[in-house]
Amino acid sequence: MSFPFRIGQGFDVHALVEGRPLIIGGVAIPHTHGLLGHSDADVLLHAVTDAILGAAGLGDIGRHFPDTDPDYKGADSRMLLRAAMQKVSGAGWRVVNIDATVHAQAPKIGPHAGAMVANIAADLGVPGRDINIKAKTNESLGYLGRKEGIAATVVALLAAA
Ligand SMILES: Nc1ccn([C@@H]2O[C@H](COP(=O)(O)O)[C@@H](O)[C@H]2O)c(=O)n1
Ligand SMILES: C[C@@]1(CO)OP(=O)(O)OP(=O)(O)OC[C@H]1O
Numbered sequence: 001m002s003f004p005f006r007i008g009q010g011f012d013v014h015a016l017v018e019g020r021p022l023i024i025g026g027v028a029i030p031h032t033h034g035l036l037g038h039s040d041a042d043v044l045l046h047a048v049t050d051a052i053l054g055a056a057g058l059g060d061i062g063r064h065f066p067d068t069d070p071d072y073k074g075a076d077s078r079m080l081l082r083a084a085m086q087k088v089s090g091a092g093w094r095v096v097n098i099d100a101t102v103h104a105q106a107p108k109i110g111p112h113a114g115a116m117v118a119n120i121a122a123d124l125g126v127p128g129r130d131i132n133i134k135a136k137t138n139e140s141l142g143y144l145g146r147k148e149g150i151a152a153t154v155v156a157l158l159a160a161a
Contacts, residue, residue, distance in 0.1 A: 004159055004160040005096070005157060005158065005159050005160075006055040006056065006057070006093065006157070006158045007055055007155060007156070007157055007158075008050075008051040008052060008053070008054035008055025008056070008155070008156045008157075008158065009050075009051055009054060009153075009154070009155050009156075010046070010047035010048060010049065010050030010051030010052075010054060010152075010153070010154040010155075010156070011047055011050070011151070011152070011153050011154075012043045012044075012046040012047040012050065012151065012152050013043065013144075013149050013150070013151040013152075014035035014036055014037050014041045014043045014149055014150060015035065015036045015148060015149045016033040016034070016035060016036075016147055016148060016149050016150060017033060017034065017035075017036045018032070018033055018034075019034070020033070020034030020035060020036060020041070021034045021040075022034040022035060022107070023035070023040045023041070023042045023077070024042060024043060024044050024102060024104075024109065024112070024116065024150070024152075025042070025044045025045060025102075025112070025113075025115070025116025025117075025119055025120060025133065026042065026045060026077070026078045026115075026116065026119035026120070026123075027112045027115045027116050027119065029107055029112055030107075031106075031107050033147070035149075035150060037067075038067035038072060038073055038075075039065075039067075039072050039073070039074065039075040039076075039077055039080065040074065040075065040076055040077050041077075042077035042078075043102070043150050043151065043152045044100060044102055044116065044120075044133075044152040044154075045077040045078060045080070045081050045120070046061055046077060046080075046152070047100065047152035047153060047154040048081060048098060048100065048120060048124075048152075048154050048156070049061045049077075049080060049081050049084045050154070051098065051154040051155060051156035052084060052085065052088050052095060052098075052124070052156045052158065053084055053087070053088065054156075055088075055093070055156050055157070055158040056087070056088045056091045056093050056158060057091075058084075058087055058088065058091060061080065061084070064080075064083070064084060064087065065080050065083070078119060078123055081120070081123045081124070082123050085123060085124050085125065088158065089125075089161065092160060092161050093158040093159070093160065093161055094125070094126075094158065094159055094160075094161040095124045095125070095126050095130065095156060095157070095158060096130065096157040096158060096159045097126075097130040097131070097132070097156075097157050098120065098124070098130065098131045098132065098154060098155070098156050098157075099132045099134075099154070099155050100131075100132065100133050100134065100152060100153070100154040100155075101133075101134045101135065101136055101152065101153050101154075102133065102134070102135045102136075102150065102151075102152050103135075103136055103137075103138055103144050103150065103151040103152065103153070104135060104136075104137070104144070104150045104151075105137050105138055105140065105144060105145050105146075105147045106137075106147055108135070109133070109135035110135060113133045113135070116133050117131045117132075117133055120133075
């Protein structure tokens with residue numbers, strides 16, 4: 001019998017550009033720049049998606065939702081997260097908890113973290129207390145510090161359903 005818990009890790013980064021909405025954790029955040037991507041470029045949800053897929057041994061977001069597929073152009077990443085969660089559930093797993101960090105020099109994420117938690121909890125079918133979102137600047141260092149992009153890192157714990 002295999003061990004009834006599995007850990008997964010996710011990372012994503014998207015470039016910040018003018019003329020795009022900034023959507024993080026399913027929340028539209030008023031800002032001068034938005035994230036560039038094939039989908040809505042929701043960097044946090046992509047990292048959460050990779051973390052749960054990884055924990056279940058199901059590969060990564062690009063394998064299930066290729067960025068060459070016109071079906072996903074402009075896609076709502078919450079739909080992708082829900083679809084990934086269905087695959088994870090189908091493989092016999094449920095989410096225990098998620099811990100995430102958004103690496104953004106700007107804007108401030110804290111005021112929006114509650115709404116992000118509610119979105120992710122709903123999409124994963126867990127209570128909000130099982131989702132934790134943190135944020136860090138990059139202390140003005142490197143490409144994140146120069147506000148050229150925003151990154152997210154996530155760990156997920158799954159249990160046998
Ligand atoms: N985009 C961000 C970055 C940070 N925060 C909050 O500020 C705290 C201090 O961040 P440092 O990078 O200076 O250590 C951090 O713990 C967050 O609470 C934020 O909300 N949004
Ligand atoms: C989400 C997908 C699919 O639209 O595209 P992007 O929005 O570019 O995001 P990325 O994190 O590069 O990878 C996953 C992609 O397959």
